Amino acid sequence: MQKTTRTLPARKQMVLMAHDHVKDELLAWITSRRDPLSQPALLATGTTGARIRQASGLVVKRLLSGPPGGDQPQAARIEEGRLDTLILFRDSLESVPQDPDAKATRRLPSVWNIPLARNPAIAEFLTDSPHMDESFEASVAVCAAYPTSRHCCGRPRSETSPWPVIR
Numbered sequence: 001m002q003k004t005t006r007t008l009p010a011r012k013q014m015v016l017m018a019h020d021h022v023k024d025e026l027l028a029w030i031t032s033r034r035d036p037l038s039q040p041a042l043l044a045t046g047t048t049g050a051r052i053r054q055a056s057g058l059v060v061k062r063l064l065s066g067p068p069g070g071d072q073p074q075a076a077r078i079e080e081g082r083l084d085t086l087i088l089f090r091d092s093l094e095s096v097p098q099d100p101d102a103k104a105t106r107r108l109p110s111v112w113n114i115p116l117a118r119n120p121a122i123a124e125f126l127t128d129s130p131h132m133d134e135s136f137e138a139s140v141a142v143c144a145a146y147p148t149s150r151h152c153c154g155r156p157r158s159e160t161s162p163w164p165v166i167r
Contacts, residue, residue: 002142008114010135012084014040015074016060017105018048019091026089027055029120034058036127040085045074071105078108085115085132087123113138 014037018026026048030037034056044052046065053060063073077083086109109116117123126132 003139004142005137006081006112006140008084008131008136008138010133012040012132013077013082014042014085014087015063015077015083016042016044016048016052016087017071017074018089021091022089023048023051025120026087027051029089029123030056030058033124033127036132039133043083045071074105075108078105078112078114081112083114085117085126087117087126089120089123090118111141113140 016026016030030052037056037058042052042058042060043049043063044060045063049060049062052058074083074086078086086105088105090106106116106118115126117126
């Protein structure tokens with residue numbers, strides 16, 4: 001498989017997301033990690049973003065909540081190269097109504113080779129990494145060279161373009 005590189009900038013775009021039953025866990029982690037989290041540009045889904053602002057005082061751009069569409073825009077941000085790290089505290093013991101949409105948010109970081117933290121331990125390792133404050137070259141598969149009739153992100157390819165058909 002052919003690879004190319006994508007440069008993650010020194011100031012990362014980080015999205016913070018949490019399912020309802022683990023929002024308090026995310027807030028506790030954020031409060032304990034306020035200094036490292038003041039460096040990246042923070043985005044968060046609706047309720048989570050409001051609670052982060054209130055608990056930590058950090059500047060957070062609020063996006064749509066998960067059920068009405070927060071997960072899909074985050075997946076699009078990943079595909080468009082507008083998201084560099086994702087902190088997603090997931091309640092692994094309970095399904096959520098938007099689970100089909102959320103699957104893309106969990107799968108695309110692997111496709112586009114961006115860091116994904118799904119629990120406090122991984123999130124702490126990520127925010128303590130020296131790469132958080134410097135640019136980083138990430139290796140990414142060249143979708144046009146992907147050896148199937150489908151785009152590497154799972155969407156069908158058009159006849160004339162290596163990029164996915166978006167309808």
